Amino acid sequence: MENKEYVIDVTDATVRFNMASERIDNLKEYFIKLVRRQLMFQEFLALQKIDFKVKKGESWGIIGTNGSGKSTLLKLICGILKPYKGTVNINGTIAPLIELGAGFDGNLTAAENIYLNGTLLGHSKRFMQEHFDEIVEFAELKDFMDMPIKNYSSGMAARLGFSIATMVSPDILIVDEVLSVGDYAFQQKCERRMQEMLNNGTTLLYVSHSIESVRNLCNNALWLKGGSAVMCGEVEPVCESYMKSLQ
Amino acid sequence: MNLLTKHFQGLYSYRFLLQQLVEKDVKLKYRRSFLGYIWSILNPLMIMMIMVIVFSNMFRFDIESYPVYLIIGQTLFNFVNESTTLSINSIMDNAPLLKKTYVPKYIFTISKVTSSLVNLLFALGAMLVVFIVCKVHFNIYFLFIPVILFQIYVFSLGLGLFLAQGAVFFRDVQHIYGAIMTAWMYLTPIFYPITALPETIRKVVVTFNPMYFYITQFRTIVMDGTMPDFSVILSGCIVSLAAFIVGTLAFSKTQDKFILYI
Numbered sequence: 052m053e054n055k056e057y058v059i060d061v062t063d064a065t066v067r068f069n070m071a072s073e074r075i076d077n078l079k080e081y082f083i084k085l086v087r088r089q090l091m092f093q094e095f096l097a098l099q100k101i102d103f104k105v106k107k108g109e110s111w112g113i114i115g116t117n118g119s120g121k122s123t124l125l126k127l128i129c130g131i132l133k134p135y136k137g138t139v140n141i142n143g144t145i146a147p148l149i150e151l152g153a154g155f156d157g158n159l160t161a162a163e164n165i166y167l168n169g170t171l172l173g174h175s176k177r178f179m180q181e182h183f184d185e186i187v188e189f190a191e192l193k194d195f196m197d198m199p200i201k202n203y204s205s206g207m208a209a210r211l212g213f214s215i216a217t218m219v220s221p222d223i224l225i226v227d228e229v230l231s232v233g234d235y236a237f238q239q240k241c242e243r244r245m246q247e248m249l250n251n252g253t254t255l256l257y258v259s260h261s262i263e264s265v266r267n268l269c270n271n272a273l274w275l276k277g278g279s280a281v282m283c284g285e286v287e288p289v290c291e292s293y294m295k296s297l298q
Numbered sequence: 299m300n301l302l303t304k305h306f307q308g309l310y311s312y313r314f315l316l317q318q319l320v321e322k323d324v325k326l327k328y329r330r331s332f333l334g335y336i337w338s339i340l341n342p343l344m345i346m347m348i349m350v351i352v353f354s355n356m357f358r359f360d361i362e363s364y365p366v367y368l369i370i371g372q373t374l375f376n377f378v379n380e381s382t383t384l385s386i387n388s389i390m391d392n393a394p395l396l397k398k399t400y401v402p403k404y405i406f407t408i409s410k411v412t413s414s415l416v417n418l419l420f421a422l423g424a425m426l427v428v429f430i431v432c433k434v435h436f437n438i439y440f441l442f443i444p445v446i447l448f449q450i451y452v453f454s455l456g457l458g459l460f461l462a463q464g465a466v467f468f469r470d471v472q473h474i475y476g477a478i479m480t481a482w483m484y485l486t487p488i489f490y491p492i493t494a495l496p497e498t499i500r501k502v503v504v505t506f507n508p509m510y511f512y513i514t515q516f517r518t519i520v521m522d523g524t525m526p527d528f529s530v531i532l533s534g535c536i537v538s539l540a541a542f543i544v545g546t547l548a549f550s551k552t553q554d555k556f557i558l559y560i
Binding site for chain 2: 068069078081130145153154157166170176177
C-alpha cells in the first residue's frame with residue numbers, strides 16, 4: 052500500500068552559517084567590523100539542497116565523514132536550526148538523542164532530573180510518574196536515584212539519558228552517535244530497545260560511524276558528503292558505496 | 299495578535315517544563331543551607347533594619363512609619379532587579395541545551411522571572427511582619443495588591459525578554475546593567491521621600507519611572523489607606539503593557555538567530 056504521508060519532509064533545504072559573525076559578540080568589535088566592511092559574509096553552506104523524505108516506521112541511517120553535515124541535518128529536523136532556503140515539515144513527536152543528558156542539571160538528584168528531562172521532551176509530570184519505575188529499571192540505577200547527577204559517571208548518565216528518551220515512545224527517534232559512550236552490554240541493550248521501538252512503528256534516524264550497526268538497525272541509508280546528498284536508498288548499496296569510497 | 303496566540307499555545311504545551319524549571323530554581327536556592335527558606339524572609343528584614351538605622355540617624359527625613367515606607371520600596375525594586383538581572387544570562391546559560399534539543403527559548407527567561415516572583419511572595423512575608431510590628435491598619439484596598447504585583451510581573455517579563463535577547467548579541471549588556479540598576483535605584487524614592495529631589499528631576503521621575511508607579515500604588519494602599527490615584531494605576535498598566543509588547547516582539551524577531559551566537 053502506497054502511503055504518501057511523510058513524517059519527515061525536507062525539501063530543497065539549505066543551511067547557511069555566517070562565519071564572519073561568529074566572532075562578534077560585543078559592541079566594539081561590531082563597530083570595527085562595520086567600519087571595515089567585514090561584517091558581511093563569509094558564507095558557509097553546511098547543507099545544500101537536501102531532499103529527504105521519510106515515511107512512518109522507516110529506519111534511516113545517515114552516514115558520511117566528519118563535517119559532512121549529518122548533525123546539522125538532524126538539528127534541522129529537530130527544529131534547532133532553521134533552513135536558509137527550502138522547507139522542513141515534521142509530522143509527529145520527536146525524541147532527540149543528540150547528546151545524552153542534555154538538560155540534566157548536575158545539582159539535582161537523578162529522580163528530579165527524570166522529571167525535568169521528561170518535561171523537556173514535552174511530557175506531563177504525571178506521565179513521568181507513571182513511567183518512573185520503568186525508567187529506573189531500564190537504566191539499572193535504582194540505588195543511585197537520590198544522588199546529584201554531577202556525581203554520576205559518564206556511563207551512568209548515558210544510561211539514564213537513553214532510558215528517559217526511549218521510554219517516552221516518540222513518533223520519531225533521532226540518535227546521533229551517542230552509543231559510543233557506554234560499555235558493550237549497554238550498547239547491545241540500546242540496539243535491542245531501538246529494534247523494539249521500530250517494531251512498534253517508531254520512525255528512526257540513526258547517525259553512526261559504525262557501519263555495522265547501521266546495517267543492523269536500518270533499512271535505508273543517506274550518504275552525505277560536504278553538505279550534499281551523494282546517495283539515498285536501501286542500506287546495503289549505500290553502505291557498500293560509502294565503504295568503497297573510503298578505501 | 300496571531301503571533302501572540304501562537305506563543306501562548308507553545309507556552310501552554312510546555313507548561314510542565316516551566317513548572318519544573320521554577321521548582322528547580324526554588325529548590326536549589328537554599329539547598330544545603332542551614333536556615334533554608336527562612337532566609338527569604340530574614341534577608342529583606344535585615345537589610346531594611348540596617349537602612350532604617352542608617353537613614354534615621356544620618357539623614358533627617360520626615361516620613362511617618364519609615365520601616366513600612368522602606369520595605370515596600372525595597373522589596374518591589376529587588377524583584378525587578380533580580381528578575382531582570384537573572385534574565386540577561388537566561389539564554390546563554392542554557393546554550394548547551396538549546397543546541398541539542400528543541401525548546402521554546404522564551405521559557406528560560408520566563409522561568410527566571412517567575413522564580414523571582416516566588417521569592418517576592420516569600421518577601422511579602424517579611425513585609426507582613428513589618429506591617430504588624432508597625433501597627434499598619436489593614437483595609438479592604440489590600441485586595442488590590444495582587445493587581446500591582448501582576449503589573450510588575452508583566453513589566454519584568456517584558457524587560458527581561460528584551461534584555462535576554464539583547465545579551466545574546468551584545469554581551470556588554472551583562473556588564474552595563476549593574477550600573478543602570480544602581481542609577482535606577484537612586485532615581486526611585488525607595489529610602490528618601492519624593493520631595494527630596496530637585497524640581498526638574500522630580501517631574502521626570504514622577505512621569506517616567508515605572509518603579510515609581512508601582513511603589514506609589516502600594517504605599518498609597520498601605521500607608522494612606524486609600525485607593526491610589528487612577529492616573530498612577532493607568533501609567534503603571536500602560537508601562538507594563540508597553541514593556542511586554544516591546545520585549546516579546548524583540549524576542550520573537552531575533553530568536554531564530556540565537557543558535558548562531560550562543
